[in-house]
Amino acid sequence: MKQIPFSSLAEREIFLNPGDLGVGCRHEVFGTLLGSCVAITLWHPTRKLGCICHFILPADAAGARERRAGGRYGESAFALMQAELLRNGVRPSECIAKIFGGGRMFGAGFLINDIGERNITMARKVVQQAGLAIAAEHVGSDGYRRLYFDVATGDVWLKFDWIDSDQKDVVL
Numbered sequence: 001m002k003q004i005p006f007s008s009l010a011e012r013e014i015f016l017n018p019g020d021l022g023v024g025c026r027h028e029v030f031g032t033l034l035g036s037c038v039a040i041t042l043w044h045p046t047r048k049l050g051c052i053c054h055f056i057l058p059a060d061a062a063g064a065r066e067r068r069a070g071g072r073y074g075e076s077a078f079a080l081m082q083a084e085l086l087r088n089g090v091r092p093s094e095c096i097a098k099i100f101g102g103g104r105m106f107g108a109g110f111l112i113n114d115i116g117e118r119n120i121t122m123a124r125k126v127v128q129q130a131g132l133a134i135a136a137e138h139v140g141s142d143g144y145r146r147l148y149f150d151v152a153t154g155d156v157w158l159k160f161d162w163i164d165s166d167q168k169d170v171v172l
Helices: 006-010 074-087 115-129
Strands: 013-015 021-025 029-034 038-044 049-055 096-101 134-139 143-150 155-162
Touching: 006 029, 006 143, 021 074, 029 038, 029 049, 038 074, 038 115, 038 143, 049 074, 049 115, 074 115, 096 115, 096 143, 096 155, 115 134, 134 155
Parallel strands: 013 029, 096 134
Antiparallel strands: 021 049, 029 143, 038 049, 038 096, 143 155
16 A cells, blocks of 8 residues: 555545535545544545545434434435535446444443444444445444545545554554
8 A cells, every 4th residue: 555644635625524425526625523423425536526525323213314304424425425415426336435443432341322333333234225235334332533535536535533442553
Protein backbone atom coordinates (compact mmCIF):
# COMPACT_ATOMS: atom_id res chain seq x y z
CA MET A 1 0.00 0.00 0.00
CA LYS A 2 1.29 3.43 -0.91
CA GLN A 3 1.90 5.84 1.93
CA ILE A 4 0.48 9.35 1.75
CA PRO A 5 0.98 11.59 4.77
CA PHE A 6 -2.26 12.42 6.51
CA SER A 7 -1.21 16.09 6.36
CA SER A 8 -1.38 16.12 2.54
CA LEU A 9 -4.90 14.69 2.64
CA ALA A 10 -5.93 17.11 5.39
CA GLU A 11 -4.96 20.06 3.19
CA ARG A 12 -7.72 19.04 0.73
CA GLU A 13 -10.22 17.82 3.31
CA ILE A 14 -13.94 18.54 3.25
CA PHE A 15 -14.88 17.67 6.83
CA LEU A 16 -18.10 15.76 7.57
CA ASN A 17 -19.84 16.17 10.90
CA PRO A 18 -22.17 13.50 12.29
CA GLY A 19 -25.27 13.32 10.11
CA ASP A 20 -23.49 14.78 7.05
CA LEU A 21 -23.31 13.36 3.55
CA GLY A 22 -20.67 14.18 0.94
CA VAL A 23 -20.74 13.67 -2.82
CA GLY A 24 -17.82 14.54 -5.06
CA CYS A 25 -15.61 13.66 -7.95
CA ARG A 26 -11.92 13.31 -8.66
CA HIS A 27 -10.44 16.15 -6.58
CA GLU A 28 -12.41 15.91 -3.33
CA VAL A 29 -11.15 14.35 -0.11
CA PHE A 30 -13.78 13.86 2.56
CA GLY A 31 -12.64 13.49 6.14
CA THR A 32 -14.39 12.59 9.36
CA LEU A 33 -13.87 11.36 12.89
CA LEU A 34 -15.82 8.27 13.99
CA GLY A 35 -16.52 6.89 17.43
CA SER A 36 -19.63 4.72 17.61
CA CYS A 37 -20.87 6.39 14.39
CA VAL A 38 -20.39 4.64 11.05
CA ALA A 39 -19.30 5.90 7.64
CA ILE A 40 -20.21 4.16 4.41
CA THR A 41 -18.39 5.02 1.19
CA LEU A 42 -19.67 4.26 -2.30
CA TRP A 43 -17.26 4.83 -5.18
CA HIS A 44 -17.66 4.43 -8.93
CA PRO A 45 -14.30 3.34 -10.39
CA THR A 46 -14.92 4.58 -13.95
CA ARG A 47 -16.62 7.89 -13.23
CA LYS A 48 -14.36 8.62 -10.22
CA LEU A 49 -17.43 9.79 -8.35
CA GLY A 50 -17.94 8.95 -4.70
CA CYS A 51 -20.33 9.41 -1.85
CA ILE A 52 -19.82 9.13 1.91
CA CYS A 53 -22.19 9.33 4.87
CA HIS A 54 -21.52 9.65 8.59
CA PHE A 55 -24.52 8.33 10.50
CA ILE A 56 -25.11 8.42 14.24
CA LEU A 57 -27.82 5.84 14.90
CA PRO A 58 -29.00 2.77 12.97
CA ALA A 59 -32.64 3.78 12.49
CA ASP A 60 -35.06 6.53 13.39
CA ALA A 61 -37.48 5.91 16.23
CA ALA A 62 -40.88 4.60 15.21
CA GLY A 63 -43.22 7.39 14.26
CA ALA A 64 -40.52 10.06 14.11
CA ARG A 65 -39.41 9.31 10.55
CA GLU A 66 -41.39 12.15 8.99
CA ARG A 67 -40.07 14.71 11.48
CA ARG A 68 -36.36 13.85 11.30
CA ALA A 69 -35.32 12.43 7.96
CA GLY A 70 -31.74 12.88 6.89
CA GLY A 71 -28.24 11.59 7.34
CA ARG A 72 -28.37 11.00 11.08
CA TYR A 73 -29.76 7.47 10.69
CA GLY A 74 -28.24 4.57 8.77
CA GLU A 75 -31.33 3.71 6.76
CA SER A 76 -32.08 7.24 5.60
CA ALA A 77 -28.41 8.16 5.10
CA PHE A 78 -27.91 5.23 2.72
CA ALA A 79 -31.12 6.10 0.84
CA LEU A 80 -29.84 9.68 0.44
CA MET A 81 -26.52 8.35 -0.86
CA GLN A 82 -28.28 6.23 -3.47
CA ALA A 83 -30.45 9.17 -4.55
CA GLU A 84 -27.41 11.46 -4.90
CA LEU A 85 -25.56 8.89 -7.00
CA LEU A 86 -28.59 8.46 -9.29
CA ARG A 87 -28.94 12.24 -9.56
CA ASN A 88 -25.32 12.29 -10.79
CA GLY A 89 -25.95 9.55 -13.35
CA VAL A 90 -24.38 6.70 -11.37
CA ARG A 91 -26.17 3.47 -10.57
CA PRO A 92 -25.38 2.50 -6.96
CA SER A 93 -25.09 -1.15 -8.02
CA GLU A 94 -21.92 -0.21 -9.98
CA CYS A 95 -20.17 1.21 -6.92
CA ILE A 96 -17.61 -0.22 -4.53
CA ALA A 97 -18.80 -0.13 -0.91
CA LYS A 98 -16.69 0.21 2.24
CA ILE A 99 -17.72 0.50 5.92
CA PHE A 100 -15.87 2.11 8.84
CA GLY A 101 -16.49 2.93 12.51
CA GLY A 102 -18.81 1.52 15.12
CA GLY A 103 -16.24 1.68 17.91
CA ARG A 104 -16.98 1.07 21.57
CA MET A 105 -16.19 4.41 23.12
CA PHE A 106 -16.48 3.33 26.76
CA GLY A 107 -14.74 -0.05 26.66
CA ALA A 108 -16.02 -3.62 26.90
CA GLY A 109 -17.78 -2.95 30.22
CA PHE A 110 -20.51 -1.04 28.35
CA LEU A 111 -21.67 -3.76 25.94
CA ILE A 112 -25.36 -3.45 26.82
CA ASN A 113 -27.12 -1.66 23.98
CA ASP A 114 -23.80 -1.31 22.11
CA ILE A 115 -24.69 1.46 19.65
CA GLY A 116 -21.50 0.92 17.64
CA GLU A 117 -22.37 -2.73 17.01
CA ARG A 118 -25.94 -1.80 16.08
CA ASN A 119 -24.60 0.79 13.62
CA ILE A 120 -22.27 -1.79 12.05
CA THR A 121 -25.16 -4.24 11.67
CA MET A 122 -27.28 -1.55 9.97
CA ALA A 123 -24.46 -0.55 7.60
CA ARG A 124 -23.92 -4.15 6.51
CA LYS A 125 -27.66 -4.64 6.11
CA VAL A 126 -28.30 -1.63 3.84
CA VAL A 127 -25.23 -2.31 1.69
CA GLN A 128 -26.17 -5.96 1.23
CA GLN A 129 -29.83 -5.10 0.55
CA ALA A 130 -28.58 -2.87 -2.27
CA GLY A 131 -26.88 -5.93 -3.77
CA LEU A 132 -23.37 -4.70 -3.06
CA ALA A 133 -20.46 -6.64 -1.65
CA ILE A 134 -18.46 -4.95 1.09
CA ALA A 135 -15.02 -4.45 -0.44
CA ALA A 136 -13.38 -3.35 2.82
CA GLU A 137 -14.29 -2.60 6.38
CA HIS A 138 -12.61 -1.53 9.60
CA VAL A 139 -15.22 -1.68 12.34
CA GLY A 140 -15.76 -2.30 16.05
CA SER A 141 -13.19 -2.53 18.85
CA ASP A 142 -12.48 -0.05 21.63
CA GLY A 143 -11.42 3.16 19.96
CA TYR A 144 -12.07 5.85 17.42
CA ARG A 145 -11.12 6.37 13.80
CA ARG A 146 -9.92 9.32 11.76
CA LEU A 147 -10.42 8.75 8.06
CA TYR A 148 -10.01 10.38 4.69
CA PHE A 149 -11.92 9.24 1.60
CA ASP A 150 -9.98 10.17 -1.54
CA VAL A 151 -12.58 10.30 -4.31
CA ALA A 152 -9.91 10.33 -7.05
CA THR A 153 -8.80 6.80 -6.14
CA GLY A 154 -11.57 5.40 -3.94
CA ASP A 155 -8.97 4.82 -1.22
CA VAL A 156 -9.88 5.34 2.41
CA TRP A 157 -6.95 6.30 4.62
CA LEU A 158 -7.65 5.40 8.21
CA LYS A 159 -5.98 5.96 11.54
CA PHE A 160 -7.31 3.91 14.45
CA ASP A 161 -6.62 4.99 18.03
CA TRP A 162 -7.17 2.62 20.90
CA ILE A 163 -8.87 3.83 24.04
CA ASP A 164 -6.86 3.38 27.26
CA SER A 165 -3.88 1.89 25.49
CA ASP A 166 -0.24 2.69 24.98
CA GLN A 167 -0.25 1.12 21.51
CA LYS A 168 0.94 3.14 18.54
CA ASP A 169 -1.60 4.41 16.04
CA VAL A 170 -2.21 2.25 12.99
CA VAL A 171 -2.46 3.73 9.54
CA LEU A 172 -4.13 1.48 6.97
